[in-house]
Amino acid sequence: MIKYxxxxxxxxxxxxxxxxxxxxxxxxxxxxxxxxxLLGKNATARQMADLREQLGLNKPLFDQYLDVVKSAFTFxxxxxxxxxxxxxxxxxxxxxPSLCLSLPAFVIATILSLIISLVVAFYRGKGIDLTVRVxxxxxxxxxxxxxxxxxxxxxxxxxxxxxxxxxxxxFPDFVPFVALPAIIFILxxxxxxxxxxxxxxxxxxxxxxxxxxxxxxxGEIPILLKHVLRNALIPIITYVVIQIPTLILGALLLxxxxxxxxxxxxxxxxxxxxxxxxxxxxxxxxxxLYIILSLLTDVLYTIAxxxxxxx
Amino acid sequence: MKENSLWKDAFKRLIxxxxxxxxxxxxxxxxxxxxxxxxxxxxxxxxxxxGGANLPPSSEHLFGTDMFGRSVFAKVIRGTQIAMSVxxxxxxxxxxxGVFLGALAGYFGGWVDDFITWLYTTFSSIPNIMLLISITxxxxxxxxxxxxxxxxxxxxxxxxxxxxxxxxHKEREYVQAAGAIGGxxxxxxxxxxxxxxxxIVIINTSLQFQFAIKSEVILSYLGLGVQGEPSWGTMIxxxxxxxSRGVWWQLAAATTAMFLVxxxxxxxxxxxxxxxxxxxxxK
Numbered sequence: 001m002i003k004y005x006x007x008x009x010x011x012x013x014x015x016x017x018x019x020x021x022x023x024x025x026x027x028x029x030x031x032x033x034x035x036x037x038l039l040g041k042n043a044t045a046r047q048m049a050d051l052r053e054q055l056g057l058n059k060p061l062f063d064q065y066l067d068v069v070k071s072a073f074t075f076x077x078x079x080x081x082x083x084x085x086x087x088x089x090x091x092x093x094x095x096x097p098s099l100c101l102s103l104p105a106f107v108i109a110t111i112l113s114l115i116i117s118l119v120v121a122f123y124r125g126k127g128i129d130l131t132v133r134v135x136x137x138x139x140x141x142x143x144x145x146x147x148x149x150x151x152x153x154x155x156x157x158x159x160x161x162x163x164x165x166x167x168x169x170x171f172p173d174f175v176p177f178v179a180l181p182a183i184i185f186i187l188x189x190x191x192x193x194x195x196x197x198x199x200x201x202x203x204x205x206x207x208x209x210x211x212x213x214x215x216x217x218x219g220e221i222p223i224l225l226k227h228v229l230r231n232a233l234i235p236i237i238t239y240v241v242i243q244i245p246t247l248i249l250g251a252l253l254l255x256x257x258x259x260x261x262x263x264x265x266x267x268x269x270x271x272x273x274x275x276x277x278x279x280x281x282x283x284x285x286x287x288x289l290y291i292i293l294s295l296l297t298d299v300l301y302t303i304a305x306x307x308x309x310x311x
Numbered sequence: 312m313k314e315n316s317l318w319k320d321a322f323k324r325l326i327x328x329x330x331x332x333x334x335x336x337x338x339x340x341x342x343x344x345x346x347x348x349x350x351x352x353x354x355x356x357x358x359x360x361x362g363g364a365n366l367p368p369s370s371e372h373l374f375g376t377d378m379f380g381r382s383v384f385a386k387v388i389r390g391t392q393i394a395m396s397v398x399x400x401x402x403x404x405x406x407x408x409g410v411f412l413g414a415l416a417g418y419f420g421g422w423v424d425d426f427i428t429w430l431y432t433t434f435s436s437i438p439n440i441m442l443l444i445s446i447t448x449x450x451x452x453x454x455x456x457x458x459x460x461x462x463x464x465x466x467x468x469x470x471x472x473x474x475x476x477x478x479x480h481k482e483r484e485y486v487q488a489a490g491a492i493g494g495x496x497x498x499x500x501x502x503x504x505x506x507x508x509x510x511i512v513i514i515n516t517s518l519q520f521q522f523a524i525k526s527e528v529i530l531s532y533l534g535l536g537v538q539g540e541p542s543w544g545t546m547i548x549x550x551x552x553x554x555s556r557g558v559w560w561q562l563a564a565a566t567t568a569m570f571l572v573x574x575x576x577x578x579x580x581x582x583x584x585x586x587x588x589x590x591x592x593x594k
Contacts, residue, residue: 145544267441274448283437
């Protein structure tokens with residue numbers, strides 16, 4: 001077990017170097033010289049050279065690449081071009097509102113989808129199964145933007161049930177602000193989640209061990225909960241855990257529409273002001289999170305299914 | 312007894328399925344509209360004022376007019392062209408890369424496989440939306456950047472699928488037989504194995520299209536997509552401010568146009584899987 005984790009940890013190094021390389025190529029090689037944009041058109045050559053020095057653009061390319069790699073470990077991303085704030089600070093501030101919205105919504109959406117897909121699998125082939133499938137496909141085909149616009153207009157603006165936008169820190173205070181975006185988040189997740197879970201569960205239901213369980217007289221519900229769910233757990237874990245890195249930005253559009261000052265909002269503001277270091281920091285941060293979580297899923301596999309060989 | 316070929320058989324099963332037939336018709340209609348718009352035969356005058364500002368839908372203006380008095384109908388058609396072109400361009404970038412790398416990795420194994428696996432693990436480690444945003448921002452806003460960004464993110468899934476399938480096939484008897492009569496690696500891989508995994512490409516393309524269309528709409532909404540031309544995303548962006556003034560038709564038109572085609576590609580993907588996957592044959 002330990003050996004396996006160490007081996008997986010070692011494999012993270014080339015992946016992390018690769019991710020840093022892509023980000024380095026994009027932001028340091030392709031993006032061009034930002035000093036002209038930053039200083040405006042009246043900048044002197046002297047000012048531009050000073051700024052280049054300050055931003056570390058005079059360093060050899062290999063050193064610039066090493067800086068990207070280093071920032072993946074230290075989370076020291078420098079300063080924002082637009083607000084001049086330290087990016088690490090900005091991220092720490094933004095994480096709280098983001099998680100207030102996405103974490104509860106994600107947990108509820110996952111549990112709800114799992115329950116729905118178990119019910120649907122129980123009634124497979126019947127009317128309710130077909131209805132849910134049609135609703136999922138149709139629901140997934142509507143743009144997320146349309147959901148957000150309509151819900152915000154109807155439930156917050158017209159009916160006045162929720163806050164239209166904004167955010168307040170502190171536990172009960174943020175609830176009215178995140179309630180509606182959280183509901184939309186859940187609705188948006190239901191379609192793909194239920195479809196995926198249903199397929200995975202149905203894949204198991206036709207296996208021989210299920211027939212055996214039925215033959216020995218076990219009821220359909222214990223079969224589903226004890227045997228099928230247990231065996232379907234591996235793809236489900238992968239699917240769920242891999243979504244977590246997008247959670248910190250996940251609600252990108254929702255945060256934008258509801259003016260929640262989270263990481264998604266920071267990313268989109270940075271986008272509008274061409275604030276490259278912030279986008280770069282968010283790309284590195286979310287990738288590092290993804291890499292760590294994919295390691296975690298591999299470890300969870302061995303707990304969910306002892307048959308997984310730790311070669 | 313006459314044996315039908317796999318493709319004939321699959322086609323037969325596909326058109327027997329009413330849902331699939333419906334989606335094929337929708338996709339064909341959208342493609343036709345896109346081609347006609349691209350060649351300038353229809354909706355080339357979308358930028359002209361055709362009436363007053365923000366007129367609701369009527370017999371004269373089918374989907375109403377926008378704030379500059381332009382026909383929303385014509386804008387939806389231009390948007391269709393953009394959306395379909397993004398789907399097409401993304402597929403043209405992603406399929407050759409995905410198939411080629413996936414086939415090499417699955418067939419040769421060893422260090423080739425290690426390298427290609429590392430490559431797609433690396434690409435998939437950057438969350439899609441961040442990679443899309445970064446690439447479009449750096450290449451400069453515009454439709455071309457959207458093509459590249461979506462192409463660069465979507466070859467990964469295909470590569471992984473093809474790799475797995477080629478791995479299964481390379482030990483089969485027919486490949487051994489091809490080797491026994493003197494076929495080289497490339498002959499075995501490209502002439503014998505690849506035709507047997509094309510169904511994956513076809514199913515994937517259908518799902519790829521709907522992903523590309525949805526992403527284009529979001530990128531355009533964020534201001535990163537097509538510039539100076541209507542896209543469903545920019546139409547939805549306009550609607551953000553219009554909705555509180557009761558102007559709902561631009562949002563409705565863009566959303567419906569997108570809904571139909573994404574739904575069709577979703578259904579088509581499922582139907583293609585059912586009809587092309589040999590494992591499901593006869594079920």
